[in-house]
Amino acid sequence: MNAVKDIFRSDYENQWCPGCGNFGILAAMKDAFIKLGLAPDQLLIVSGIGQAAKTPHFLKCNTFHGLHGRALPVATGAKIANHALNIVVNSGDGDCYGEGGNHFIHAIRRNPDITLLVHNNKIYGLTKGQASPTSDMGMVTKIQKQGVISEAFNPLAVAIVLGAGFVARGFSGDKDHLSELIQLGVKHKGFSLIDILQPCVSFNRINTHDWYKKRVYALKESENVHGDHTTAIEKSFEWGDKIPVGVFYKEKKTTFTDHINTLQKGPLNSVKYDREKLQKILSKL
């Protein structure tokens, strides 16, 4: 962003911990938006509650910072009201896969043209370090004294079997790659999920920046844009010594708002109230 003016700069003080992976995500977002030619007044960011969900405060944009877990329905409603909106959702692993798990499933089924960025730090950051749905088994916290005993949630695999048309994983430590993924996600017509591996320096002592650096590798271009469920799912389960990032699955699908007849006449929020039409109905009762 050196030469380019930081048009997304927010005057609002950033509240993340120094060294947090979220800074990398924020930088990649700005970079992607600029490369996409978007201006702050052309962008609506919807978020839930958590460290991740604070993101829209830290860049200039239209913002709806809603409830913990409930960003996706808000975004879906906004998209119905004005399907011309460019909507990005910032969410956390707890926000999106824990409290908001049901909306995650059903947003994918609907396929609205929205880009979902999940800052996956495998921990509840803002509430000070409880396990999240993506925490690996065995992780010890103040609540999980014995270590996590539930299977880690695999968002990519779930999204793929639910029929998501764009499923990717990024890493906050690789801004350029992440920016590319975000650009692809935003350009994809339909629901796009980008799960982002994000170190939390304050509470996750396992999945650190270095831990990831050693493991993360980019899927090859050829592996990328494949419409083949099986391989995509298999890849999504690769975890441990080697962790793939990139686009796991991509497929063109009719979007939610393209499906709805009424909306083909134009954005809902731009139609005028029509008394005649209503009166006709009332008179025919």
Place this chain on the structure above:
Amino acid sequence: MNAVKDIFRSDYENQWCPGCGNFGILAAMKDAFIKLGLAPDQLLIVSGIGQAAKTPHFLKCNTFHGLHGRALPVATGAKIANHALNIVVNSGDGDCYGEGGNHFIHAIRRNPDITLLVHNNKIYGLTKGQASPTSDMGMVTKIQKQGVISEAFNPLAVAIVLGAGFVARGFSGDKDHLSELIQLGVKHKGFSLIDILQPCVSFNRINTHDWYKKRVYALKESENVHGDHTTAIEKSFEWGDKIPVGVFYKEKKTTFTDHINTLQKGPLNSVKYDREKLQKILSKL
């Protein structure tokens, strides 16, 4: 059940529509419980709200008929309190995959030793015929005037990628096969999902008994108990002219309550209050 006394007979009037697929499920359940050697006082059935969820009223058993969508957390709590309980959950496609979707995900992650029977009629029965998460695209209802525009939820595939250790599909029209599945599910140590294809004669005019009869086939024994995700997921997407039923995936896993140290001393509800222990803590503050 001819010769055997119907020990699970309930005196309570059945409220389902004549011809409903639920009757087949009820019969298979009774048959399975008898074959498993269970008595009504050894069985706790937890359910949500819907036609499916009324099931425990129609057979003799301990019953907790809770809220719409919330059977699984109730069952999990009961299992924690007394892990000796035999718990079966009766739920509907709306109850379990719609309102209760988040609990479905996270119950599987926990892997409590509970058998979940989802009466999947691909419709909201009790509320008179709205689309459910499993309704196929295009199905027209009073609400979905344009036809369903969301992708149908595939419970089997989702359960498999979430790591469920027993994933099966049954058909209400084949009592013996379904009874077998239920027996296997109950015997399986850990969470078992049996999604049951169930015609709703009042509201689902597409997926009728005959429609299924023509399509349903049993997975071969060899295909059955395989611990191979990939094939299982592929099979779970087979839908249309041929619809497989049977066990799609099976794998042994430590159960939720087996994981918890405290519970290894015996059921939580059978331990006595220990004043000394508490007083010691209080005195050391």
Place this chain on the structure above:
Amino acid sequence: MDITIKICGQAGQGIQTVGHFLALVCREAGLFLMAVNDFESRIRGGHSFFQIRISDKPVHAPHHKVNLLIALDKKSFEIHQKEMLPEGLVLLNQAEKQGNKQIESIPFEELAEKAGAKITSNTVAAGAALGVLRAPMKLIEKTLSSQFRSKGEDIFKKNVKAAELGYDAVKDITFKWGFDWKTSESENILIEGSHAIALGALAGDCRLGAFYPMSPATGIMARLAEYSDDFPLVVEQAEDEIAAINMIIGGSFAGVRSMTATSGGGFSLMTEGLGLAAITETPVVIVNSQRPGPATGLPTRTAQTDLHFVINASQDEFPRFVFAPGSPEEAYETMSRAFHLSEKYQVPAIVLTDQHLNDSWFIIEGGLSAPYKAERFILKDEQIEDAFKYERFAIDASGVSPRALPCMGNAIVVASSDEHRQDGHISESITNRIDMVDKRNSKIPDMRKEMNSPDGYFADSDFLLLGWGSTRGAVREAVDILRSEDFNAGSFHFTDLWPFPDDAVEKILKGKKKIIMVEQNSTAQLGRLIRQQTGIGYSKAILKYDGRPLYPNDIVEHFKEYARLS
């Protein structure tokens, strides 16, 4: 003339079809009607009824005695026998004659088969009922034509035949009551409560309805969905009620008027979202159609049990509107008003209805009229002094900040569920917090000015019956009955409940010694609310909480007992 016809039988037997047909004929004839729909939470079997009160004058409540009972099965007759007027008549769906001379046996299915299709048995039953009432066959044919012509000549003809067979089967029966039948050109409309609610939403320029099915609210959204092809309107079935409320908040934030409808259980799940609408000052309309609880309770029955709940729902305090319309006309107007006021003050509006209002049918005088405009309270860039400096939560004396929409101009709109500054960004500052609480609360005086005072009926009477919501008709009629028996009784009906019209109510009730609450709950919620807001207590509460609608007679009987003792 004022008679009650009760059609009863098992769910799935077509009770509503019969009833609806009778209702259409009445409308054609310029008569009035009020019909309650009683059914169990099951799809087939059991027992249900549709009870129509027909009159040549407008009627607003059901009557407890039956003139004509149409029993589709024997059990139904046994259940309702005791409600029959001494000279009432029963048409029983069977071939064998009954010993009882009050009962006429007519085999509806058999006659239907004779008419050429067993499926027309409901038309046979309707024909018989109308025959008893001596409705002209012409009127019946006309109504059948509007119902069945579109389905083909054959179906129409079979139904005419079926109606005739039913009609003829009763031609020798004498019935004490009847109407002066004529074909009327009246503008009166036959409408179900939930239909009026849905139309009121359209009149409020509603564009998005997101909901999760729940009795007795589903009917509202089904009605609304009927208009989604022709109107700029999307009805979306959400995965759960939490999604529903958050969707409409998103929709409203992006600029369209949005609503949801649910019952208490769903409303419970929406309470957190209610607070989100409040702190982000996003207008939304929520219909809570009450049914008995707690929890699942009685899904298809009626109640007035959620008044305190909706006034206090969600953590912390914030202004909201609460309305409870008492008739379909009022429901239509209230909905439209709720959308208007919710947007004007940027607060959530809750409309409390119940199963009784939603599922009952009414013939109402005149028609409904569409509002001439939908005044919007949204700013475009041009209307903002400096769009680049726009602050969504700017504070002024009214507490209502100028509202722009996201991505509709240069104004950047920032909203947060955290306590926030005027520009929408999070703030933990002490002074900001106080300012923002005060800002939100400062809307209340203006909001209260929008509230209508309770509607008085013989307001100066000694005894005052106080009610709210759907019991309006029953209470008024009880007053009429009581006055005809020389009791000095009047009533006040509360539709606008929150912000509570404190001063108006205090003025009305001050010094009144005989205040009688009439409510469908077990704790006299309105009575408690009045006391909380004015300090004025009540002397008697007539409470019905069995899930069934309130009949004028319920009130009259309890009133007399009370008046006798006091």
Place this chain on the structure above:
Amino acid sequence: MDITIKICGQAGQGIQTVGHFLALVCREAGLFLMAVNDFESRIRGGHSFFQIRISDKPVHAPHHKVNLLIALDKKSFEIHQKEMLPEGLVLLNQAEKQGNKQIESIPFEELAEKAGAKITSNTVAAGAALGVLRAPMKLIEKTLSSQFRSKGEDIFKKNVKAAELGYDAVKDITFKWGFDWKTSESENILIEGSHAIALGALAGDCRLGAFYPMSPATGIMARLAEYSDDFPLVVEQAEDEIAAINMIIGGSFAGVRSMTATSGGGFSLMTEGLGLAAITETPVVIVNSQRPGPATGLPTRTAQTDLHFVINASQDEFPRFVFAPGSPEEAYETMSRAFHLSEKYQVPAIVLTDQHLNDSWFIIEGGLSAPYKAERFILKDEQIEDAFKYERFAIDASGVSPRALPCMGNAIVVASSDEHRQDGHISESITNRIDMVDKRNSKIPDMRKEMNSPDGYFADSDFLLLGWGSTRGAVREAVDILRSEDFNAGSFHFTDLWPFPDDAVEKILKGKKKIIMVEQNSTAQLGRLIRQQTGIGYSKAILKYDGRPLYPNDIVEHFKEYARLS
């Protein structure tokens, strides 16, 4: 002697560590203390403080003036400068001297490095503070030993060195205040509010805690989790609050006492489950730790804003207990009592706490005592007349049906969230519905008898301050101050809020002309509740709703203004 030390700086700097160490030393010395914990909803940076009031007599509220300020950064000093007493002292974490003679500059990190580990800088600060107070070094060493010996001799030694360096750095500074230090063998305990709540749960024989993290309630569950290895206790983090409440209902149904803890947003999500507990008559304890809203609001701040919400939450009406303890001792007892009463009456019990109570530290006199038994209200087969005919919801005059557990004998236990018969199966019958509503409501008179009357303090005074929950200490102290200035003031503190002790309150307040509500909300919720239940209004409300704890001085100032005008 009664002084206030405020330690302030950025989140992550170890403010609490310093404060906690000072507190431990005070406890060793037999002193008393009350400390508030002020922090933002972020993990690093920003501004936060830990404010300790130390006294040789028990203290129950914070004080608004600061004797000793330990500023870990300069910004902190600037923020709190105005709170300093004229003769107060500031220890500022920097090397350069400050012009101001009230300020002593001490480079904590630098000295820590000298001690051998930068990480001991908090010990340096604590050493300096204790040096200012002239606490004996021996006492400090003893406390360090109990803190660090287990971590190895080296760490211990470095901390001793660090404390000494801090101690020495201030040895020439004169400070106006000090204590008569001695090593005491007192039984007093140092405890955080949420710890007392968790221990109260254990004292109530709690076996299952299911929850979803939410400030300020998470601490309670973290405290509880510490005991899950040694006690028959499972603490499970649920996927959301809806799961949490349903899990504890399941746990309780199967026979273990169960609880959850959350804040308003989570409580909103639990309201439907609350109704499930009610209609299935399953005992559960729900702690709602209040924070300012609406919605996300101010996550780490304090409030008393949910009283009406929790009393009215969930559709329809049902009995429930609501308590709001005013101190850690009361929190301990109330929790244990909540479990007992909830099980005895088979109703949900809600305990309202808030961030102030949860996150504050107290030294309390004497210790806490474990109850001698946990009386259970559960039947075994042998205790049931005919287990084969057992009916879970059998009706008797008390409304409380004998309770058996599922699969623990021949008794079959059937519970349903639908309205049900005595045997637990669904019923839509009119008479059954009335019976069941009456059954549930019939518990209320006995439940009300369990309620303690509000606790009076100079109860006969002209001016009565009424408060509830965590402000207890502040209100009492305000009364003391006012009386010392010759105001005829007293107070009543409400802990047992629902079923509301109507008669007791009416008796107390009848004829009182100067009732002053003291609450941390913007609408005087207790004031409104009292009026609703007794018709008695208040004359003045002192309301603080900025999210910060109530100080005695806040009350005193507003009181005087009011007294002057009235």
